[in-house]
Amino acid sequence: MQTHQYDVVIVGAGGAGMRAALESSTRVRTAVISKLYPTRSHTGAAQGGMCAALANVEEDNWEWHTFDTVKGGDYLVDQDAAEVMAKEAIDAVLDLEKMGLPFNRTPEGKIDQRRFGGHTRNHGEAAVRRSCYAADRTGHMILQTLYQQCVKNDVEFFNEFYVLDLLVDHDLAAGHVPDGEEVNVSGVVAYELATGEIHVFQAKSVVLATGGAGKIYKTTSNAHTLTGDGMALAYRRGIPLEDMEFFQFHPTGLAGLGILLSEAARGEGGILRNSEGERFMERYAPTIKDLAPRDIVARSMANEVREGRGAGPNKDYVLLDLTHLEPAHIDAKLPDITEFARTYLGIEPYTEPVPVYPTAHYAMGGIPTNIEAEVLRNSTDVIRGLYAAGEVACVSVHGSNRLGTNSLLDINVFGKRAGISAAAYASTASFVELPENPAATVVAGLEEIRTRPDGDRVADIRKALQETMDLNAQVFRTSESLTQALEDIKALHKRFRRVSVQDKSKMFNTDLLEAVELGFLLDIAETVVVGALNRDESRGGHFREDFPDRDDKNYMRHTMAYRRPLPVKGHRLWGTDGDGDHKGSFAHTTVFDDYQLVLGSKPVTMTRYQPMERKY
Amino acid sequence: MTATLDRAAAPQNAAAGAIPSFDVTLKIRRYLPDDGAGAPEPYWDEFTVRAHGTDRVLDALHKVKWEEDGSLTFRRSCAHGVCGSDAMRINGRNRLACKTLLKDLDPSKPIIVEPIKGLPVIKDLVVDMEPFFASYREIMPFLITTGNEPTKERLQSAEQRERFDDTTKCILCAACTSSCPVFWTDGQYFGPAAIVNAHRFIFDSRDEGGAQRLEILNDKEGVWRCRTTFNCTEACPRGIEVTKAIQEVKRAMITRAF
Ligand SMILES: Cc1cc2nc3c(=O)[nH]c(=O)nc-3n(C[C@H](O)[C@H](O)[C@H](O)COP(=O)(O)OP(=O)(O)OC[C@H]3O[C@@H](n4cnc5c(N)ncnc54)[C@H](O)[C@@H]3O)c2cc1C
Ligand code: SF4
Ligand code: FES
Numbered sequence A: 001m002q003t004h005q006y007d008v009v010i011v012g013a014g015g016a017g018m019r020a021a022l023e024s025s026t027r028v029r030t031a032v033i034s035k036l037y038p039t040r041s042h043t044g045a046a047q048g049g050m051c052a053a054l055a056n057v058e059e060d061n062w063e064w065h066t067f068d069t070v071k072g073g074d075y076l077v078d079q080d081a082a083e084v085m086a087k088e089a090i091d092a093v094l095d096l097e098k099m100g101l102p103f104n105r106t107p108e109g110k111i112d113q114r115r116f117g118g119h120t121r122n123h124g125e126a127a128v129r130r131s132c133y134a135a136d137r138t139g140h141m142i143l144q145t146l147y148q149q150c151v152k153n154d155v156e157f158f159n160e161f162y163v164l165d166l167l168v169d170h171d172l173a174a175g176h177v178p179d180g181e182e183v184n185v186s187g188v189v190a191y192e193l194a195t196g197e198i199h200v201f202q203a204k205s206v207v208l209a210t211g212g213a214g215k216i217y218k219t220t221s222n223a224h225t226l227t228g229d230g231m232a233l234a235y236r237r238g239i240p241l242e243d244m245e246f247f248q249f250h251p252t253g254l255a256g257l258g259i260l261l262s263e264a265a266r267g268e269g270g271i272l273r274n275s276e277g278e279r280f281m282e283r284y285a286p287t288i289k290d291l292a293p294r295d296i297v298a299r300s301m302a303n304e305v306r307e308g309r310g311a312g313p314n315k316d317y318v319l320l321d322l323t324h325l326e327p328a329h330i331d332a333k334l335p336d337i338t339e340f341a342r343t344y345l346g347i348e349p350y351t352e353p354v355p356v357y358p359t360a361h362y363a364m365g366g367i368p369t370n371i372e373a374e375v376l377r378n379s380t381d382v383i384r385g386l387y388a389a390g391e392v393a394c395v396s397v398h399g400s401n402r403l404g405t406n407s408l409l410d411i412n413v414f415g416k417r418a419g420i421s422a423a424a425y426a427s428t429a430s431f432v433e434l435p436e437n438p439a440a441t442v443v444a445g446l447e448e449i450r451t452r453p454d455g456d457r458v459a460d461i462r463k464a465l466q467e468t469m470d471l472n473a474q475v476f477r478t479s480e481s482l483t484q485a486l487e488d489i490k491a492l493h494k495r496f497r498r499v500s501v502q503d504k505s506k507m508f509n510t511d512l513l514e515a516v517e518l519g520f521l522l523d524i525a526e527t528v529v530v531g532a533l534n535r536d537e538s539r540g541g542h543f544r545e546d547f548p549d550r551d552d553k554n555y556m557r558h559t560m561a562y563r564r565p566l567p568v569k570g571h572r573l574w575g576t577d578g579d580g581d582h583k584g585s586f587a588h589t590t591v592f593d594d595y596q597l598v599l600g601s602k603p604v605t606m607t608r609y610q611p612m613e614r615k616y
Numbered sequence B: 001m002t003a004t005l006d007r008a009a010a011p012q013n014a015a016a017g018a019i020p021s022f023d024v025t026l027k028i029r030r031y032l033p034d035d036g037a038g039a040p041e042p043y044w045d046e047f048t049v050r051a052h053g054t055d056r057v058l059d060a061l062h063k064v065k066w067e068e069d070g071s072l073t074f075r076r077s078c079a080h081g082v083c084g085s086d087a088m089r090i091n092g093r094n095r096l097a098c099k100t101l102l103k104d105l106d107p108s109k110p111i112i113v114e115p116i117k118g119l120p121v122i123k124d125l126v127v128d129m130e131p132f133f134a135s136y137r138e139i140m141p142f143l144i145t146t147g148n149e150p151t152k153e154r155l156q157s158a159e160q161r162e163r164f165d166d167t168t169k170c171i172l173c174a175a176c177t178s179s180c181p182v183f184w185t186d187g188q189y190f191g192p193a194a195i196v197n198a199h200r201f202i203f204d205s206r207d208e209g210g211a212q213r214l215e216i217l218n219d220k221e222g223v224w225r226c227r228t229t230f231n232c233t234e235a236c237p238r239g240i241e242v243t244k245a246i247q248e249v250k251r252a253m254i255t256r257a258f
Helices: A015-024 A062-072 A079-099 A138-152 A229-236 A294-306 A327-333 A335-345 A406-428 A440-451 A458-472 A479-496 A510-534 B057-068 B130-138 B158-163 B181-185 B192-202 B210-217 B231-235 B242-255
Strands: A002-011 A030-034 A113-121 A126-132 A156-159 A161-168 A185-192 A198-208 A247-254 A271-273 A318-321 A354-363 A374-376 A382-388 A557-565 A589-591 A595-603 B022-030 B043-051 B087-090 B093-096 B111-114 B121-123
Touching: A002 A015, A002 A185, A002 A406, A015 A030, A015 A138, A015 A198, A015 A406, A030 A161, A030 A198, A062 A079, A062 A113, A079 A138, A079 A406, A113 A294, A138 A406, A161 A198, A161 A229, A161 A382, A161 A440, A161 A510, A185 A382, A185 A440, A198 A229, A198 A406, A229 A510, A229 A557, A247 A294, A247 A335, A294 A318, A294 A354, A327 A335, A335 A354, A382 A406, A440 A510, A458 A479, A458 A510, A458 B057, A479 A510, A510 A557, A510 A595, B022 B057, B043 B057, B057 B111, B093 B231, B130 B192, B192 B210, B192 B242, B210 B242, B231 B242
Parallel strands: A002 A030, A002 A198, A030 A156, A198 A382, B022 B111
Antiparallel strands: A113 A126, A161 A185, A185 A198, A247 A354, A271 A318, A318 A354, A374 A382, A557 A595, A589 A595, B022 B043, B087 B093, B087 B111
C-alpha cells in the first residue's frame, strides 16, 4: 500500500475533472486520478455542441438561455444555478477558444452557432442559434483541448487508477449525525489497475468528476465505463443522491445499438418520420416540431411505435430523414454521425433514412451541490472539502430534463468553479486525520470477490439488471413496472453477494473491476427506481403512465435518496426529527437486506420564473 | 422497450440485420504478466462464439470475456470508435475492435487478434502506451501564442480553420504509430501520431509555436525518418491522411525559415 498527500485530489479526467484541474493545479498541489487515460473519457463522445448566448449569428442573451433551461427542465431547475450557468457560458466558450479549440467559424471568422432542441428566442418564439460547435465532434475537441492544456501546465495524473472509496470523518450511512454537525472529507482510496496495488490519497479537498451511469440500462449512448462510480461512492457514505429518477433518453440512438446520432442532425434540418412517412412531431410540438426537448421527442417516438406506426420489419423504430439535405452540407456539419450510420448499420444517410430509437443518455440527477460545487449532505449542510461537478453532480441546472448542449456547458462552468472552490478551501484548511486502516473496507471487498472460487458471473447479473431497467424504468413507467424493477434489483443484490471472477491475478485484472463496477450499477439503479416509484406524477424525463400530469402541489421538490442503517429497536427512526425533509409526498422508505433507502426532499430554488404549463 | 435490430431478419431493410447469426472463431495472442514465478511466454488461444449481423470484433471479445474466459484482457470504453482505447492487430492490420464488423472479415476463417506492435505488452491485448504518449507530449501539443489575449474570440476564417481540420480528428489510438515499420525497428522515432498532432498546431493560423515544433521534428528521430510506406494512413480509423500530413510538415520545414 502506498500513501500520498495532496491539497486537492480530483477524481475523473473528463471535461469536468480536467477543467477543475486547470484551475486547481495552478493554485495548490493537485493530483488527478482517473480510471481511464484522460483522452478516453466519454466527454470525447459528445457531438453536437456547447451553448452560450454569444449572439454571433443572431440576437440572443443569457436571460433567454436561462429561461429555456428552466422551462426545458420542467421547472425543477434551481434557477440561481441556471442563471450562473447561462451568464458564465459566454466566458466558458471564449476560454476554450483561447485554449485553442477549433470551433467552426462564421464568414466573419467568429465562432459559428447552430440550432438545438429547446433553445429559443425570446421565451419560446422560435428556435435560436445558440450552440457553438466543432463539426459533430465538439466533445472530442473539448476533451483534447483541455488535455492539451493539462500537458502544458504539467498537471499530475494517476491514470488507470480506480477510486473505490471516499474517506470522511463521519460515515453518514453508519449512524445518525445531527443536522448542522461538521462533516469533513479526508481523502480517497484507489486501486492501481496495472499492479493491483492500493493507494491511499489524503487530501484537504476532493472533487468528484466521475461522469454518468448510463450502463444501468441496456440500450445506451454511454461508454462501458460509465458505471456511476462517484455517485455510488457518495451514496455508500450516506451522502444523498438527488433527483435520480430523472434519466434522459435521447431520441436518436441507432436502432438496436444505442449509438448516438446527435440532435445536431435535426438542428441542421433532419426530420423524424414514422412508417407512413409522416413528420409526426408536427402533431406533438406544433411550434418547434423536431426540435422540441428530448423528453417530448423520445416519448413521441415511443408512442408512434406503440400505436403501430413504427418502421422496419418489427415496426420498432422510427426514421431520421436527412435525404433532403445536400451531401456537401452533411459532410461539413455531420461527418461523424453519418459515418456511424454507414459503419454500424450499413445505411447511406445521403439517400436512405436512418433507423433510430431512444437511447439512455444522461443522468440529470446526481450528488447534490450548491453553486460553488460544494457537496450537500441534506438541504443545507455542506461536507467540508468535498466538491462535485459534471454529470456526477446535480446543481441542479437540468431539473427533470436537460437541454442539448447544456452538459458540455455544465462541465466547463461548474468544473471551473469546483477547481477554484477546492483550491481556495485547501489553501486555508488543514488535513483531516485519516481513519484507522483507511483501505480496510476496499481491500476486504476486493479480496472477497477475487478469491471466491465460484459463484454468479458478473455479466449475467449485469445483463439481468440492464434488461429489467430497459423494460421497466425507461421512457414509460408505471407503479407496476417499477415495482417489478425494484424486486429484480433486490434479487440481483443477493446474487451479487455470490459474484465471482475467473481472473484471479493481481495485474490488470479488468474482470475484477467489472465486478466492482457492477456493484456501483446496482446501487445507482435502486435509487433511480425508488425515486421513480415515489414520484406519482410526470415531469420532464420521468413519465408515469398512471400519473400522466405534472403535480406541482405535491412534487415540486427535488428527491433526495439517503442510505441509512436498518432501524434498530429502541433507537430513533431516521427522519423523525425532520432531517432531510422526510415528510409529505417524500415520506418513503425502502428496506434492503443491509440498509434502508430513506427518501427526503429539497426545495427548488425559484428566482424569476413561476412554473407554467410546458408547451412547444 | 428496446428496438432490436438483430432479431429483425429484415427483408425490406437490407442493412438492418440482413445477415443472420453465424459462428466466428477468434484466435487470440495471449500473454499473462510475470507474477514472480519466472518469465511467462505468449501463446495462442482459440474461442468460437455466436455472432449477429451488426456485431463487431469488440462484441466477440466481450462474449469470450463475459461467457467463457473472464481473464481475457483488453482495453475498451466508448464502443463506437471515438475514445481510442481498443486499437489492436486484427488479421494482420491495425484497427479498432469496436469499429470492425465481424461480417466484413470473412468469418469462415479464424480471426487473428494480436496486440499492436512496437509497444511493450502488459497483458493479453493491453500494451504500455506511455512511450507513445511521451512522444505526443514532446511536440508541445497545445496552442502557443504571444501578447495579450483578445477580449473576445480570436478570429479565424473558415478556410484557415479548414486547413488543419483533418488532423484535429486524432483520438490518439496509436494504430498509425504501431503500424509503422520505422517505429518497430526504432522505438525512439516520434512516430506518425505525434507528427499528426504537431501538424494540427503548425497549420493553425492562431498558433505561434510552429518554429519550435518544426525544430523538434527536425531531430534525427523526427519527420525525416518517415519512409512514406502509407501503413499509417491505411491504419487510421479516423480516416486522417496521415502520410499527407507528414509530407506537409516536411515541406514546411524546408520552406519556413526558423
Ligand atoms: C454520445 C454522447 C453525446 C453527447 N453530446 C453532447 C453534446 O453535444 N452537448 C452536450 O452538452 N452534452 C453532450 N453529451 C453529454 C456530455 O458529453 C456528458 O454529460 C459530459 O461530457 C460528462 O462529462 P464529465 O466530465 O462529467 O464525465 P466524463 O467525461 O464521462 O468523465 C468521467 C471521468 O471519470 C473517471 N472515472 C469514473 N469513475 C472513476 C473511478 N471510480 N475512479 C477514477 N476515475 C473514474 C473516468 O476515467 C473519466 O475520466 C453527450 C453524451 C454522450 C454520451
Ligand atoms: S492519426 Fe489516426 S491512427 Fe494515428 S493515433 Fe490519431 S486517430 Fe489513431
Ligand atoms: S472502445 Fe472507444 S475507440 Fe473502440
